[in-house]
Amino acid sequence: MTKFIIRRLFQLIPVLLGVTVLVFSLMHLTPGNPAVIMAGESAPEATVKAIEARLGLNDPLYEQYFRFLGNAAQLDFGSSIRDNIPVFNHISARFAITLELSVMAMIFSVFWGLLAGIISAVRRYTFEDVAMMVVALFGLSMPNFWLGLMLIQWFAIEFQIFKPTGWGSLEQNVLPVITLGTAGAAIIARMTRSSMLDVIDQDYIRTARAKGVKEGTVILRHALKNAMIPVITVIGIQFGSFLAGSVLTESVFAINGLGRLIIDSILQRDFPVVQGAILVIAVVFVIVNLVVDITYRLLNKRVDLN
Amino acid sequence: MSNIQPSQVPATKPANRRLDNFKDFYKKLRKNKAALVGLYVLVFLFFVSIFGALDANYNILGVNSNATNLTDKLLGPSAQYWFGTDHLGRDIFYRVLHGMYITLGVGFAATFMAALVGVPIGLLAGYYGGWLDTVIMRLMDVLLAFPGILLALAIVSVLGGSTFNVTVAIAIGALPQFARIVRGSTLTTRKLEYIDAIRALGARDGKIIFQHILPNIMSPIIVNTTLFVATAILSAAGLSFLGLGVQPPTPEWGAMLNDGRNYMYQAAHITFFPGMMIVIVVLAFNLFGDGLRDALDPKAKK
Numbered sequence: 001m002t003k004f005i006i007r008r009l010f011q012l013i014p015v016l017l018g019v020t021v022l023v024f025s026l027m028h029l030t031p032g033n034p035a036v037i038m039a040g041e042s043a044p045e046a047t048v049k050a051i052e053a054r055l056g057l058n059d060p061l062y063e064q065y066f067r068f069l070g071n072a073a074q075l076d077f078g079s080s081i082r083d084n085i086p087v088f089n090h091i092s093a094r095f096a097i098t099l100e101l102s103v104m105a106m107i108f109s110v111f112w113g114l115l116a117g118i119i120s121a122v123r124r125y126t127f128e129d130v131a132m133m134v135v136a137l138f139g140l141s142m143p144n145f146w147l148g149l150m151l152i153q154w155f156a157i158e159f160q161i162f163k164p165t166g167w168g169s170l171e172q173n174v175l176p177v178i179t180l181g182t183a184g185a186a187i188i189a190r191m192t193r194s195s196m197l198d199v200i201d202q203d204y205i206r207t208a209r210a211k212g213v214k215e216g217t218v219i220l221r222h223a224l225k226n227a228m229i230p231v232i233t234v235i236g237i238q239f240g241s242f243l244a245g246s247v248l249t250e251s252v253f254a255i256n257g258l259g260r261l262i263i264d265s266i267l268q269r270d271f272p273v274v275q276g277a278i279l280v281i282a283v284v285f286v287i288v289n290l291v292v293d294i295t296y297r298l299l300n301k302r303v304d305l306n
Numbered sequence: 307m308s309n310i311q312p313s314q315v316p317a318t319k320p321a322n323r324r325l326d327n328f329k330d331f332y333k334k335l336r337k338n339k340a341a342l343v344g345l346y347v348l349v350f351l352f353f354v355s356i357f358g359a360l361d362a363n364y365n366i367l368g369v370n371s372n373a374t375n376l377t378d379k380l381l382g383p384s385a386q387y388w389f390g391t392d393h394l395g396r397d398i399f400y401r402v403l404h405g406m407y408i409t410l411g412v413g414f415a416a417t418f419m420a421a422l423v424g425v426p427i428g429l430l431a432g433y434y435g436g437w438l439d440t441v442i443m444r445l446m447d448v449l450l451a452f453p454g455i456l457l458a459l460a461i462v463s464v465l466g467g468s469t470f471n472v473t474v475a476i477a478i479g480a481l482p483q484f485a486r487i488v489r490g491s492t493l494t495t496r497k498l499e500y501i502d503a504i505r506a507l508g509a510r511d512g513k514i515i516f517q518h519i520l521p522n523i524m525s526p527i528i529v530n531t532t533l534f535v536a537t538a539i540l541s542a543a544g545l546s547f548l549g550l551g552v553q554p555p556t557p558e559w560g561a562m563l564n565d566g567r568n569y570m571y572q573a574a575h576i577t578f579f580p581g582m583m584i585v586i587v588v589l590a591f592n593l594f595g596d597g598l599r600d601a602l603d604p605k606a607k608k
Contacts, residue, residue, distance in 0.1 A: 274463055278459075
């Protein structure tokens with residue numbers, strides 16, 4: 001196990017290096033002078049020169065990359081073109097909100113996904129099963145930003161139960177969490193159902209039933225425990241899509257999270273902020289995946305021993 | 307699919323087998339009512355989208371979908387304007403109709419590009435293995451480190467928003483998915499005995515890969531391609547909604563939603579109809595894709 005973890009940690013190194021190269025080259029892949037792009041086409045020569053000097057854009061590319069890498073390793077992503085505030089401050093102020101939103105959406109989708117998936121599998125081919133899988137398919141097929149707009153329309157404008165914008169209070173949090181979590185709930189429900197169906201038909205489940213174990217115990221203790229193993233991988237991947245999907249959700253609900261910071265910075269050509277924020281999300285996602293991989297391995301091992 | 311030894315295999319046999327396979331596949335697909343509904347909806351929408359693609363000047367069925375009419379702005383659905391009008395008095399029904407080809411076009415084009423590059427990459431990695439495999443899959447891991455639309459977002463932030471750039475950005479984001487699936491299938495197919503036999507007969511690598519491995523792993527590729535069109539459509543609409551994709555006044559559905567969200571208090575219908583259309587198209591692809599998977603690739607589960 002320790003060997004596995006160490007090997008996975010080593011595999012992380014080339015991926016993280018690749019991620020930094022990609023994020024670094026964002027600014028340099030674009031045709032033309034990055035300083036001109038940041039300053040705007042009509043900016044005076046002096047402004048362009050100032051940006052070039054500040055970002056060291058005239059140094060050789062590899063020198064620029066290693067400087068970027070060295071700084072990023074110390075959580076220094078440079079400072080914003082707009083207001084000169086360090087990018088790290090921008091990110092740390094917003095990251096907590098996005099993380100909160102993602103974690104809540106995670107809890108929402110895991111709860112509803114598991115519940116619907118288990119009920120569907122246990123009541124296979126009944127009305128409940130079909131209804132829930134139809135709802136799940138809709139959940140998968142809906143753009144989350146449109147779901148958000150519709151929720152605002154109904155629950156904030158028509159009935160005024162919740163607030164249409166912002167983050168922090170219960171009235172503000174409910175709609176964004178549903179918006180972000182619905183697609184994930186649908187995916188987890190479908191995965192749980194098919195995984196449960198695989199397990200339920202196996203001999204040891206029949207044995208448990210034949211022994212006279214109560215049906216509820218069979219489902220929860222025997223079937224679910226083993227059915228969860230593939231579901232966990234899906235849940236891990238979902239967390240990444242929540243971090244990315246929050247870009248749209250935050251835009252719909254005007255939440256000042258990391259996603260909105262990225263969009264605002266893209267629109268204002270504030271590349272250091274865009275780079276820093278995207279780098280942070282990618283690194284968090286890579287680490288979450290590592291944790292999921294290790295968890296999966298641990299769970300699988302226990303199954304092997306049985 | 308096999309023309310290795312014409313002397314041993316009667317010429318009619320492979321043709322028959324292929325026909326049988328197709329019949330078998332169609333029989334399975336036909337049993338799946340939901341998948342058929344998805345297919346019919348897609349065929350219908352495809353024909354509708356041709357009307358929009360025919361005229362670049364926003365004329366569709368004799369109506370200019372981009373014609374503004376400020377006296378009729380923000381009107382609700384009526385007999386005259388089926389889906390109502392937007393803030394510039396444009397007829398939303400015709401705009402939605404017109405936008406169909408953009409949505410389908412970007413979805414298909416992005417998926418096609420991703421498959422065109424991703425499938426050969428996966429074949430090479432899976433067939434040759436070794437350092438080539440390691441390098442390719444590590445590169446794919448790097449792309450996979452950017453979840454969801456984040457990679458497309460990053461690419462568009464550099465290239466700027468346009469229909470073509472969005473398509474390319476989404477295609478790049480989808481590369482690892484195609485490469486991984488193809489690599490996995492190639493790995494298992496490569497080890498089969500008949501591949502050894504063909505190699506023993508002296509076939510070149512290129513021939514083995516494209517004539518013998520590729521046809522055998524088409525099922526997962528087709529299923530994945532169909533399901534990915536749905537994802538690509540959602541991503542493209544999302545980027546346009548953020549103002550980073552297809553630019554107004556092109557009647558792309560995501561961009562229309564972005565326009566409409568400023569008028570939610572006065573005119574809810576502007577945000578309703580384009581979104582509903584996205585749901586219908588994506589749902590149709592998902593239904594059809596699920597059906598294809600059940601019929602073609604019964605072992606795969608998701």
